Amino acid sequence: MNDALLSLVTPLVAALIVLTGPAMTPRRASVVVLLGSALSFAAALLALQTVTASGATQTLNLGGWEDGLAIRLRLSPLSALLLAFTALIHLLAGLYARFSRFASGDDFWVLSAFLHTALAALWLSADLFNLYITLELIGLAAVAMVALSGPKAYQAAADYLLLSLAASMIYLLGVVFLYSEYHTLDVMQLASVSADSARTRLALALITAGLMLKGALWPLHLWLPAAHAGAPAAVSALLSAVVVKGPLFILWLVWTEVAPADLAREVGPMVATAGMIALVAGGWAAMRSPYIKVLVAYSTVAQLGYALMALGLLMSWQIPQMHIALWLFVIAHGLAKASLFMAAGEMQGTLGTRRLTGLRGATQTVPIAMFAFAVAGGSLIGLPPSGGFLAKWVLLEPILSQPQNWPWAFGILLGTLVSAAYIFRVVVLAFDRATINPPDTRPHLMGHWLALLPALIVWGMALLGEQLIGLLAGGGV
Amino acid sequence: MTVELLPDLVLCVLLLVVAWSALFASTRRDAMALFVAFGMIVALVWARLGAPDLALAEAAIGAGLTGVLLLRAARKLPVSSARRFDYRRHLGALTFIVVAVSGFAVSIILPSPADITANNIDSPVAAAMSDSGVSHQVTAVLLNFRAWDTFLELLVLLFAITGLRQLFPIEKESLEPARTWQLLVSWTRTLVPLLLLVGGYLLWRGSSGPGGAFQAGALLAAGCVMLRITGMLPPLHWSSFAVRGSVCAGTLLFLCTAVLTHSLGAGWLDYPEAHAGTLILMIETLATLSIAIILTLLVAGERKDLCS
Structure with missing residues (x-):
């Protein structure tokens, strides 16, 4: 637990140093925050090692009060893994923001460190009200980061803020209903007392609606493309890679622990269906988008469909393998999407256009960024041996073993085809060397290589496949 | 009906009337003034419900500071034009009200759980107070x-x-x-x-x-x-x-x-x-x-x- 708390505190300390420190130029701020992320990453790895070595989930009652009175923090292999993942993404996005030519705004550093703190607090929390506050924190930090783009992003930021607040209120209302029924907010206590009653159903419906709105899960995703496409590249990477995963984590927590198993079994197919529709509808919208970053943003909507589908099937079948699939998807998608957004930002800035058609001949003009885009896209499609393939394989295995489950496999196939279609749409344009769109400036190679880095890591995930699966095999908690 | 219920009833009616008039005020400035009044009444309601902490916070933040914030924001906006009846917006609002009210009704009709506030004495909070x-x-x-x-x-x-x-991000003239x-x-x-x-x-x-x-x-x-x-x-x-x-x-x-x-x-x-x-x-x-x-x-x- 010590290491996990260290991983939570370091980004906050970095942010406070940046806020109060004397003569804090953006350059110095970047050094402080990057150091904070690196330390946090190291601490998270240590936490991961201890928790897997001891093989048991650790809990901590804050303030030393007894259960029910205190807020409980919980360090499971999954939360340790998510801590490390969040720190890694922040490190990668921070490195990109530091060395890329395209500025992310002076306050990017303090805001990203804040966001990191809030996410770490979320992964560790096991208390529904405490989770609500972390959701608020994440929402506020994310909105402020969208606004870093300046006045042109204010509309998207304002919409994001209002929807995010509405979603929080809906979630909170659900939590109030649960509290009025069971008199506790602690997830583990709720898990032991929850029963199928009308009030519980109402509460779970409200919580689910609020979280789906926050996490841009289909059909409540409409705010996402504007917000994610309007932000600076490093911010979009953070938003798509980690921010939308926060509500998903709570949704998973609520449906696998708090909700009675029979109710989860009943609702599961609906959630999985929503995921399948998200795959196809999000992919379709991405395929038809005329702008680069909007395409990438819609692809997030589509890819979240896989996670939603894994969650739905987990709820209806209650098999631990779906835990593995769900979280592998989250990690593979996070890394790949960070790379996609950074590459898109680099290409957009160098080629001087936001339109997809401006990518003509990108393989010649911005080869490294385009390579990053294609490599990360390969993981989204699920080409072996990428992280995306690993996740999809784990998801498909139980589906294919039972003939009555094959319709779900068909949905995954359709989703894969659509993802291939929108990725190849970009790649084909980039190979069109007959009518090249000449770049405005000479490409800045450092930024392009840093955009490639997360994509390489996601392909390297296959090397760690066995360990990752073993880590998540315990069901994550 | 006891006499004690009378102030509560007055507060309830007042709350609804003020909320309604704030929503449908003809100008932005009136709506804001009514919003501040609404906040004050909500504070009174909290006080009446036995939650003075909430009443204080609501009066200071909900009514006071938010009111000032709204009035300052209003100065930066152009003068509001005459309202046009937007059919779609009203339909959305109507759906929301119906859903919210029916949800509320359902939660009242449902078998009510044991009263949370009643057993204040033997709650874990009360038990741990001496060490706090x-x-x-x-x-x-x-x-x-x-x-x-x-x-x-x-x-x-x-x-x-x-x-x-x-x-x-950009220098604008001060509105002082x-x-x-x-x-x-x-x-x-x-x-x-x-x-x-x-x-x-x-x-x-x-x-x-x-x-x-x-x-x-x-x-x-x-x-x-x-x-x-x-x-x-x-x-x-x-x-x-x-x-x-x-x-x-x-x-x-x-x-x-x-x-x-x-x-x-x-x-x-x-x-x-x-x-x-x-x-x-x-x-x-x-x-x-x-x-x-x-x-x-x-x-x-x-x-x-x-x-x-």
């Missing part, structure tokens, strides 16, 4: 049992002010009035010392009765906002260390306490029992300072406060 260092239950929950929540709530304010700073209204100036001179006194009292009172950092901070912020609007307080430059230091002070002390109790003491935010009361008061004092400054900046912050 304070004698007021709300303060014990906020600053001791669930101190981690309160710490994160302080972070919410910090995030909000950092976010607000992103909204002033050329000449301040004399009556406001003399009122401010009378009110601010009183607000300071009451704020300090609420902070001190928090350990044994209704009050505490958020209420006290909001009152102090109200005073600062008045001073700032009348021009008696110079701009709070973000670049000055004093401002940034006070913005972070509450969070810093809270964080230090958490880290020190974890590394030297019994555990994360596990106050040593003998010093719990003192620690809580210290945290509350610095938190009050941070809350006051942040709320002042959030409500009255201009470009020269936040970005210079």
